[in-house]
Amino acid sequence: MAETSETSAAAGDAGAEGTEDTGIDPAIFSQLLPFDPFDPAFHADPYAVYRKIREQGPVTRTPLGLVVVPGHAGVSAVLRDNRFGWGDGATVAEHFSEAPDGTTVRPFIFMDPPDHTRIRGLVGQAFSARRVDALRARAGELVTELIDKAVAAADGGPVDLIDAVAHPLPAILLGELIGVPPEKHERFRALSTDIAHGLDPSLFLTPEEVTRRDSARAELYEYFGRLAEERRAAPAGDLISELVTAEDTDGGLTGHELVVTLTLLLSAGFALTVNLIGNGMYALLQHPGQLAWLREHPEDVPAAVEEMLRYDPPGQMISRVALADAEVEGVPVAAGEQVMLMIGAASRDPEVYEDPDALVLSRPAGRNLGFGLGVHFCVGAPIARLAAQVAVAKLAALDLELETATPPRAPYIITRGLRELPVRLTAAD
Template sequence: MTSARPYPAAALFGRLLDHANRHDPYPYFAELTREPIWQLDAHTWLVSGHCEISALLRDPRLSAQDAAPADGPSGPLGSDGRPFRGPFLLLDPPHHDALRAQTVHQFTPRILGMRPRIEAMVAGLLDQHGGSGPGEIDVVASLAYPLPVAVICALLGVPPEEEPVFHSFAGRLTRALDPVETLSKQEIAELEVTRADWLAYLLPMIEERRAAPATDLISGLLTDGDPATRMVDVELAATLGLLLIAGHETTVNLIANGTLALLRNPDVLARLRADPGLAPAVVEEVLRFDPPVQMNGRHTTADIRVAGQVVPAGDRVTLMLAAGNRDPRRFAAPDRFWPERTGNAHLAFGGGVHYCLGAALARMEGQAALTAIATRLSIPRPVADPPPYRPNMLLRGPEELRVAHDGITPTG
């Protein structure tokens, strides 16, 4: 009787899944970067090398789409006449390209002039906690969470009083992106309820905009291009859910992770305070050093050779973005938080046809928030380090980040 083949990466991956290690997974990512590719089990692979991940993100033989339609042949049909299979993040070309092009066409023009509005939102949120004396602020609850949901609601034409509803849906829907190994049966069942609730909430809003289009993103998507290829309602609801998750939860983590990095690196905090023009470089380094999205999953549609290993068709491939971002073969001193580094080709926004649609918006929000933290909070320091982290492993970030300060400078 032969013994089962050992898979050394399984223990490492198990430690990454363990919530006890959520506050600092990077020692385990560092172990994974010792090799560019690992076999996790008989049909699953982990890719941790920066070069290999970059290539695979652009390889059409790596599919983001489920092997079978989620709803079966009797489920709702998409705009291509085939069974609906989820938002375009989980689709392959050509249908992915058609849905993404429609979204980009309506989304990009609406965000180009948003920087002043975002900066005003940040200022208003901090003003609620202003004062000349010492105090404490939870950066997650008071800034990182409300900012992106306010921005998304503004894009969608959702009134401010509805923001708490979107906030709730963002947290509930996000768990759907986590590895199934981290979800209990109850959580899986709850996700199905959440998806149904999302449709029940959004479809009447879609019908209202169809009857009376306005200038918001929902109205734009309902009236975009050729009616024959326009998104059907279930695709539009899924796309808006994707924008909510990707545009909200990732930005929450970008701001929280970035604030924590600044607090742990007071020299960088001081440089940003003295020169707010450093903000773009700081945000890019946060995206490399502690990315909001730690990994993503694909499967192969053909045999692919990766760093000398042949990954067979039909196998699962997990791209370890956070490991690639600290690959010493690509980045000098990868564990150093160093905004002035050159050639910061991080993987935080993915690549290829699935490159993050909201990258420009996330950068605006991150730059505005971190600049305000650096310039308006006097002597900020963490109340608890490490802070508590949320259960989500794929979209990793603090559950709260309490920061003590000696005062918040008023605007103006």
């Protein structure tokens, strides 16, 4: 997910401990954002707050001048409009990597066309539907193994679906897709977690979080560099092998672009996939009627996952900067202004969705914004969908019951997810 230095500040540990450690006055966040990120009621139900923001109009400005766009039409329009982008990247420079030779390398999620177009095209070649589809059977096996292991370890007690399935599944799948050998998967999972926790700018993270994020990035940089050299010498049919050989008319990726891209795939994709599975299963277990419907219509799991993505999106905000004077839904926005596109609010827009606050797995497919739109549309959507579809299909077939009505939530704002999802679980047959 893309985020600006200001908005992503609020995506850090919005709990009081995070701000004490970093010395930031929490009041600043309520001036910057259109809601109070420290209010537990906000995290329990942000959609009630988003509704009020949507009702204020298609565009609002916070006291500190952030341009807030909460409606489906406005969000879609900005994402399709090349007058909005990243410009010089100043607002997200902390997410850039420094190569060992001192060069700064910008991940392509923070680039504008035409630079973005070149790298995205090369990555797209390697991220083929064939490669992702080939993982489906493997994903099924993995989910079964993970569930069996968790049930055995729980010995009749509750199972945490985040730790047991939602977290390891994408870590292993992404590892296998990219080409990280199995003995490295545990390490890979730990590094992915440190990077996911450190998506926020250093200023708003604790010193420990910054150190962990930076050393995870450095370790991955070094590791992917070595792996790329190995694959260049002896291609192995994995994504790294394809990326080292991918070329267009202007040539292929430079060595630095390659390792930064691999690190981006990991940081952009991992936490959000965990949260799609976690949020989706939580929503399903809160709606037994919908769970029963899904059991009767297992062929509709793909549509059900799209509805889960709409109902409680793992990525709640996308940011942009106005690169020129522009307008959104008729409201002028000046060049240089920062814009916050509220995916969570747009996904409950009554102009687009009938009864938007209801989970309706049979809902007709609409223009879901959960993976973004336009030139930056999520490159990992096929693999995220595959992981979630397989996990939901297998889990829905079990006898599951929530252990608690309010599982602990990570109090972030840009990403939304659960820390734990304890359930009572027995195989249904």
